[in-house]
Amino acid sequence: EVLAEGDVDGTPTIIVTGRADGTIPPNHGSRAYFGLNKLVEGDESNLSYIEVTNAQHLDALIPVPGFSTEYVPLHHYLLEALNLMFAHLEEGGALPPSQVVRPRPRVTVEAELTLDDLPPIAQAPDDGDRILFTGDAVVIPE
Secondary structure, eight states: OOOOOOOOTTOOEEEEEETTOSSSOGGGTHHHHHHHHHHHHGGGOOEEEEEETTOOSOGGGTTSTTTTTTOOOHHHHHHHHHHHHHHHHHHOOOOOOSEEEOOOOOSSSSSOOOGGGSOOOOSSOOGGGBOEEETTEEEOOO
């Protein structure tokens, strides 16, 4: 049995999840927690929720045919989030707003995945990529 209070007590937090995660689907894990946190902490929340399209739970499967042209490594965004958190804690940088990040998987198995395919977590995401909490609902862009 798991009890989640959603209260991180204002602690700076970044959640990074893959939209295609079948192991812990976002609707049953990270999205729900983000919404609960916003209900509990409201405007005092210091939680940033990042949802990465074309990413899933098991990066180790990406080299397997069928996965390499469908998914990008979520680990890349974990490292980016850790760097953003370090900058926040050490230099006072802002945490990124909650958002959807839209990387592009490889076109073919032989194609290399480059940084051009992996857009960064934005400090000022487009309005169409912002994840919002309005009233009592989490609003996730498609």
